[in-house]
Amino acid sequence: MKISYHGHSVVKIQTGGKTILIDPFITGNELTDLTASEEKPDAILLTHAHNDHVGDTVDIAKSSGAVVVAPVELANYLGGQGLDAVGMNLGGAKEFEFGKVKFTKAFHSSSYTAEDGEVIYGGMPAGILFEAEGKTVYHAGDTEVFGDMEIIGKRHSIDLAFVPIGDFFTMGPEDAAYAVELINPKTAVPIHYNTFPPIKQDPEQFKQAVKQAEVQIMEPGDSIDL
Template identity: 80%
Template sequence: MQISYHGHSVVKIQTGNHTILIDPFITGNELTDLKAAEEKPDVILLTHAHNDHVGDTIELAKNNDAQVVATVELANYLGSQGVNAVGMNLGGSKEFDFGTVKYTKAFHSSSFTTEDGQVIYGGMPAGILFKAEGKTIYHAGDTELFGDMELIGKRNSIDLAFVPIGDFFTMGPEDAAYAVELLQPKTVVPVHYNTFPPIKQDPSAFKDLVKNAEVNILEAGGSIEL
């Protein structure tokens, strides 16, 4: 299984049979190496409804007949736009043909703003535990540090975690490093930084703070094999 990072919080997972995109914010993302017209996902997983995470989901899903998995309120909105969307909620898991998805809590906000300025409530924000081919990947989504990360770490052997470090909108490097201590992943990749001026960070400072996991700082397009 190949997992690659594509700027902001965009993650691509290539299993033996499926291409999965998490939070495909491509158009308008100056840090990404992807082009929406060239992506061919089978599945899109969303952590929450903010535009810099939903991104190109509607276009990608329609163009590729991709299944979208999101929290139920966001899934209902996407379904109203003609997308094949499955709505889940926190604590729930489902085994799909591409892998198992479980939604975990995250502490953030969640709404989608349409092109005409309408604000759509997106339900609870979430993290995602994704399991396939004997491996477990955790994408924390946008969140602050919270104590139940310890439970997530104890109840799941996490091979690879993606955690935000940008501060301002999410936890910053110090809190993210403590989150890694609680989650106990084998490898961690920092995300959600340097996209906008308020979240400018030096990821090497985060790396220096992490003592219990391998930190892999990926440039857009960089990948890890599991």
């Protein structure tokens, strides 16, 4: 399994000949190395409805035929846009041909702003547990630290965790380091920082605060093999 990071919260997983994109905010993301029109994933997984996470989902899914897996209210909206969308909810898991997806808690908000300014309710925000090839990847989505992260860590042996550190909209470096202690992954990667002025952070601060897991600071385009 190859996992690559592409700025903000964009993660790509390649496994078993399939490609999965998580939160493909590409257009308007100055940190990404990707071009939306060139992405042809088999699946897109979404943590919540904010525009900087849904991103280019509609265009990419229409051009590639990717199935979109998202919290149910967001999936219902995207299904209305002509996408093949599967709606799930917190605690639910499903085996797909590309791997197993399970949605977890995240404490945040979730709404999508359409081009005409309409604000669409996106349901509960979520984290995502992805399992394939005997490995588990956790994408925490946008969230604060919360005690049930310890349950997530105890119930799942997490090989790689992506956690937001930007502060302002999510937890900052110190809270994110404590979240890693609760999640107990083998490796942690900071995400959701430096994209916009309010979330400017030094990831080294997060790395130095984490004591019991390896921290890998990934630049856009960097990858990890599990």
